[in-house]
Amino acid sequence: MKIVVINGTEKHGVTYRLKELFLEPFRSSAEIAEYILPRDCPNFCQGCTSCFTKGEHTCKDYGYVRIIEKSLLEADLIVMASPAYAMHVTGAMKALLDHLCYRWISHRPAAEMFGKRAVVITQCLGAGARTAARDIKDSLAWWGISDIGVFCGALYGDIVWERLPEKRRRKLTSGICRLSHAYAEKDYTRPARTGLMTQIRFMFTRRLQKNLRKRGLETLDGKYWEQNGWL
Ligand SMILES: Cc1cc2nc3c(=O)[nH]c(=O)nc-3n(C[C@H](O)[C@H](O)[C@H](O)COP(=O)(O)O)c2cc1C
Numbered sequence: 001m002k003i004v005v006i007n008g009t010e011k012h013g014v015t016y017r018l019k020e021l022f023l024e025p026f027r028s029s030a031e032i033a034e035y036i037l038p039r040d041c042p043n044f045c046q047g048c049t050s051c052f053t054k055g056e057h058t059c060k061d062y063g064y065v066r067i068i069e070k071s072l073l074e075a076d077l078i079v080m081a082s083p084a085y086a087m088h089v090t091g092a093m094k095a096l097l098d099h100l101c102y103r104w105i106s107h108r109p110a111a112e113m114f115g116k117r118a119v120v121i122t123q124c125l126g127a128g129a130r131t132a133a134r135d136i137k138d139s140l141a142w143w144g145i146s147d148i149g150v151f152c153g154a155l156y157g158d159i160v161w162e163r164l165p166e167k168r169r170r171k172l173t174s175g176i177c178r179l180s181h182a183y184a185e186k187d188y189t190r191p192a193r194t195g196l197m198t199q200i201r202f203m204f205t206r207r208l209q210k211n212l213r214k215r216g217l218e219t220l221d222g223k224y225w226e227q228n229g230w231l
Pocket of ligand 1: 009011012013014015016083084085086087088123124125126127128129155159
């Protein structure tokens, strides 16, 4: 099986540690591709919207985005890990999510995404891991993924793993290992089941695209939906 990991920070801190614990049961059998942000996609979206209207290849950062997106599409399991900064994901992770907005169901979703599985790992010092996880989960869900596992941790003490009280370290470790084993036991030869919310998002967009076509509005997204036979 193939796993792609997107790290929202270059630091080898607590997020890195939790992500490593998550990957442990997969190490011997899976092919793992890792991307580290901001190194592997260093620029912010500049808001030109040309990915939506003219095509993703017109983005000034397509060279970076294309490589990560290819790995995302090939992966059986997507792992996205970020600490909470100001109650949300890191700026680097948000920049990548912005770059991949054109892949939302409301634009040009990749058919491969509908059967994928994903895991979100976030942690923080006190509060913010849940809202950070929500940032990533929103994008994953709008890319079309229904099976999304989430781990949110809080340190409530020190920011250095080794200095955490033993009890807290054990709690974090057992939580991430539980999620890891749950995902290691899944059957990756079969696509994940498409959830109701994904179906609703898809049907809503299909109706929108049909209406736009009826009104004679030709858009890149509309053409894409037509070419995929989704209208
Ligand atoms: C810029 C910045 C903002 C942060 N914002 C929050 C926050 O909103 N809530 C929180 O509980 N911790 C916050 N933290 C603390 C980190 O989430 C925490 O130290 C985390 O363990 C860092 O993960 P890392 O070791 O993987 O870098 C912030 C840290 C930084 C550097």
